[in-house]
Amino acid sequence: MGKIREYEGKDITILYDVARCYHATECIHGAPAVFKKDARPWVHPDGEDAAKTAQIIQRCPTGALHYRPKDASLNETPQPENVVTVTEDGPLLARGDFEIALSDGTLRETRAAFCRCGASANKPFCDASHIKIGFHDPGPEAANATGSSVSTGIVKFNPARNGPLLASGSLTVRNAAGELAAQLQQTAFCRCGASANKPFCDGSHQGIAFAG
Numbered sequence: 001m002g003k004i005r006e007y008e009g010k011d012i013t014i015l016y017d018v019a020r021c022y023h024a025t026e027c028i029h030g031a032p033a034v035f036k037k038d039a040r041p042w043v044h045p046d047g048e049d050a051a052k053t054a055q056i057i058q059r060c061p062t063g064a065l066h067y068r069p070k071d072a073s074l075n076e077t078p079q080p081e082n083v084v085t086v087t088e089d090g091p092l093l094a095r096g097d098f099e100i101a102l103s104d105g106t107l108r109e110t111r112a113a114f115c116r117c118g119a120s121a122n123k124p125f126c127d128a129s130h131i132k133i134g135f136h137d138p139g140p141e142a143a144n145a146t147g148s149s150v151s152t153g154i155v156k157f158n159p160a161r162n163g164p165l166l167a168s169g170s171l172t173v174r175n176a177a178g179e180l181a182a183q184l185q186q187t188a189f190c191r192c193g194a195s196a197n198k199p200f201c202d203g204s205h206q207g208i209a210f211a212g
Contacts, residue, residue, distance in 0.1 A: 009045025164201035
């Protein structure tokens with residue numbers, strides 16, 4: 001868990017983990033009076049109403065931004081369904097109620113972007129290296145399903161050493177178009193970028209000596 005920068009305001013304190021940010025720009029476009037790309041410091045917690053700021057921070061797909069409000073009614077709660085969205089040519093975006101096993105402890109989260117190209121310097125999280133290396137994968141097709149249940153409860157993500165991202169718990173997988181691709185209780189997501197069965201692991205990490 002990296003160093004968190006804190007920006008304290010009158011009604012809200014904004015927390016920023018720079019290592020987990022891949023510049024999705026939801027914050028800058030949603031609250032430009034709070035998040036000023038070219039200013040130093042770039043975060044101005046009193047630039048907007050605290051409720052609006054909290055709402056915009058919750059749009060951050062990577063979990064790089066979080067907040068502590070003075071008003072407890074603004075605290076973030078996990079969305080009802082645990083979902084991993086496989087973005088086209090990019091990371092796995094997770095939303096819901098989950099725990100991430102890291103080398104320095106367990107992180108409880110509601111939002112995260114997991115690397116699936118194999119090149120991130122901040123594994124298991126995405127750092128936009130997929131753009132630099134030209135990673136390409138459109139993601140899964142929609143499943144042949146007429147109905148679905150809601151995936152609830154805690155999902156545990158465990159990045160296996162030099163291997164896949166193991167997921168345990170009720171989880172919905174969607175493609176970049178938002179279509180249902182799978183509903184699972186346990187799975188292994190590819191982290192090395194080499195699987196022929198993306199986004200799932202097929203053991204290719206062993207053949208390429210993936211480290212991470």
